[in-house]
Amino acid sequence: MGLLPKMRLKVVVSLTMVNLFIFIIISRNISQDKSGHQKIRIPSKPFWGKVAPSSAYWNRQQQIVDIHSNHIFMMNRSSDIPEWLNDTSLTSNLCQPNLRVTTQVKDYNSLPPRFKDFLLYMRCRSYPIIMDQPDICKEPPFLLLAVKSLVPHFDRRQAIRQSWGKAGVLANRTVVTIFLLGNATPGDHHPDLSGMLHFENARHKDIIQWDFRDSFFNLTVKEVLFLEWIQARCSGARFIFKGDDDVFVNTYRIMDFLKGLSGPKAKDLFVGDVITNAGPHRDKRVKYFIPESMYVGMYPPYAGGGGYLYSGDIATRLHNASERVALYPIDDVYTGMCLRKLGLAPEKHKGFRTFNIEEKYRSNPCAYKSLMLVHPRTPQEMIQIWAWLSRPNLTCQ
Known part of the structure; x- marks a missing residue:
C-alpha cells in the first residue's frame, strides 16, 4: 500500500472515531417521549435563577x-x-x-x-472561656457526659456527680462528666455566686464556663461553643451524651446500648426523643414562641434538648456544619438543622422519655431499668433512682 492510501485510511479512521464520540454524547442527552419518538432534553429555565430575599x-x-x-x-x-x-x-x-x-x-x-x-448578637459565635479543663480528656473517654447547667444550680450538679454522672470507670469503660455554663449576669438580677463557683470547680474540676449571657435563647451559643470545645479538648471521645441538669440518665443502660452497636451504626449514631413534623409556635404565651418575622417553614426532625446521644464522629461533622447554619434561638431545633445540612436525621429511641413516664410507674425501680433518660427529675429523685439501679439484687421481670 502506498503512502497516500495509508494517509487516507488514517483520516477516515480518525473522522469515524470523532463522529462516534459526538454520537455518544448526543445520545446521552436524548430521551423518548410517550409515542416512542426521540427528543432532546432542553433545560426549562436557567440553572442560576434570580434569588429573592425571604421575608423572615x-x-x-x-x-x-x-x-x-x-x-x-x-x-x-x-x-x-x-x-x-x-x-x-x-x-x-x-x-x-x-x-x-x-x-x-x-x-x-x-x-x-x-x-x-x-x-x-445573632452573628457572634466567639466568647472568652472563663473556666476550662484542658486535660480532662487526656485519656480519651468512651463516653463524655456533657450537662447544660446554670451557675445557681449547684444542687443539681452535685446530685449528678453522686449519681448518674459519676466520673471514672463504668462497665470497664472510661466516663468523663463536664458541666457547660455561661455567665449569670447582674443585668438578669442574679446574685454574685462566682466565689462559690470557683470553689466548686477547684474541688471537682469539671466545669466549662464561657463569658456569655446564659439565657434560654443563648443555649444555641452554648451548643456551638461546646462543639468547638470538643474539637480542641476532647476530640477522642467515642460517644457524647448531651443533656439538661434536670434529667435522670441511666448510664448503665447507655453503656450496654453502646457496646452492642456495629461499626457503621456507631459511627453515624444520633439518638434521642425525636420530634417530627413540627413548626414554630406562634402563641406569644408559649416559651418557644417564634414570630413570623423571624422564621417561616417547618422544622427538620430534631431530638428534644432534654438529652440525646451521638458519636464522636458526628460531633466533628456537626461542628463543621454549624459554621454553615445561622444561629437559631432554640438549641435542639438548631442541632436538627445542622444534621439536615449533613444529610442526616436523628433516630428515635423509645428509651428517651423527655416528657416523663406515667405517674403510676415513677416510684417503681424497674420502670427505669430499660430506659436511658427520664425528664424531669429533682436532685433527690436522681440520687434515689440511681440507688435503686445500683442494687445488685434488683430483679425485674
Missing part, C-alpha cells in the same frame, strides 16, 4: 450563608449583587450589636426583649 429574618440570613458558601455561584456572580445579599455586616465585628436588625425585622420594636437581644 432567619431564613434570609440562612440564604446569605448558603449563597456565600456556594463557590460556583460566587465565581459566576455578576458585579451588581443585590444589597441584601452583599451584607457588609458579615465582615464587620460580628460580636458588636448589629443595629441594622432594628430596621430589617419589621416588628422589631414590638418584640419581647429576649428576641431583641438574640437578634442584635
Whole structure:
C-alpha cells in the first residue's frame, strides 16, 4: 500500500472515531417521549435563577450563608449583587450589636426583649472561656457526659456527680462528666455566686464556663461553643451524651446500648426523643414562641434538648456544619438543622422519655431499668433512682 492510501485510511479512521464520540454524547442527552419518538432534553429555565430575599429574618440570613458558601455561584456572580445579599455586616465585628436588625425585622420594636437581644448578637459565635479543663480528656473517654447547667444550680450538679454522672470507670469503660455554663449576669438580677463557683470547680474540676449571657435563647451559643470545645479538648471521645441538669440518665443502660452497636451504626449514631413534623409556635404565651418575622417553614426532625446521644464522629461533622447554619434561638431545633445540612436525621429511641413516664410507674425501680433518660427529675429523685439501679439484687421481670 502506498503512502497516500495509508494517509487516507488514517483520516477516515480518525473522522469515524470523532463522529462516534459526538454520537455518544448526543445520545446521552436524548430521551423518548410517550409515542416512542426521540427528543432532546432542553433545560426549562436557567440553572442560576434570580434569588429573592425571604421575608423572615432567619431564613434570609440562612440564604446569605448558603449563597456565600456556594463557590460556583460566587465565581459566576455578576458585579451588581443585590444589597441584601452583599451584607457588609458579615465582615464587620460580628460580636458588636448589629443595629441594622432594628430596621430589617419589621416588628422589631414590638418584640419581647429576649428576641431583641438574640437578634442584635445573632452573628457572634466567639466568647472568652472563663473556666476550662484542658486535660480532662487526656485519656480519651468512651463516653463524655456533657450537662447544660446554670451557675445557681449547684444542687443539681452535685446530685449528678453522686449519681448518674459519676466520673471514672463504668462497665470497664472510661466516663468523663463536664458541666457547660455561661455567665449569670447582674443585668438578669442574679446574685454574685462566682466565689462559690470557683470553689466548686477547684474541688471537682469539671466545669466549662464561657463569658456569655446564659439565657434560654443563648443555649444555641452554648451548643456551638461546646462543639468547638470538643474539637480542641476532647476530640477522642467515642460517644457524647448531651443533656439538661434536670434529667435522670441511666448510664448503665447507655453503656450496654453502646457496646452492642456495629461499626457503621456507631459511627453515624444520633439518638434521642425525636420530634417530627413540627413548626414554630406562634402563641406569644408559649416559651418557644417564634414570630413570623423571624422564621417561616417547618422544622427538620430534631431530638428534644432534654438529652440525646451521638458519636464522636458526628460531633466533628456537626461542628463543621454549624459554621454553615445561622444561629437559631432554640438549641435542639438548631442541632436538627445542622444534621439536615449533613444529610442526616436523628433516630428515635423509645428509651428517651423527655416528657416523663406515667405517674403510676415513677416510684417503681424497674420502670427505669430499660430506659436511658427520664425528664424531669429533682436532685433527690436522681440520687434515689440511681440507688435503686445500683442494687445488685434488683430483679425485674
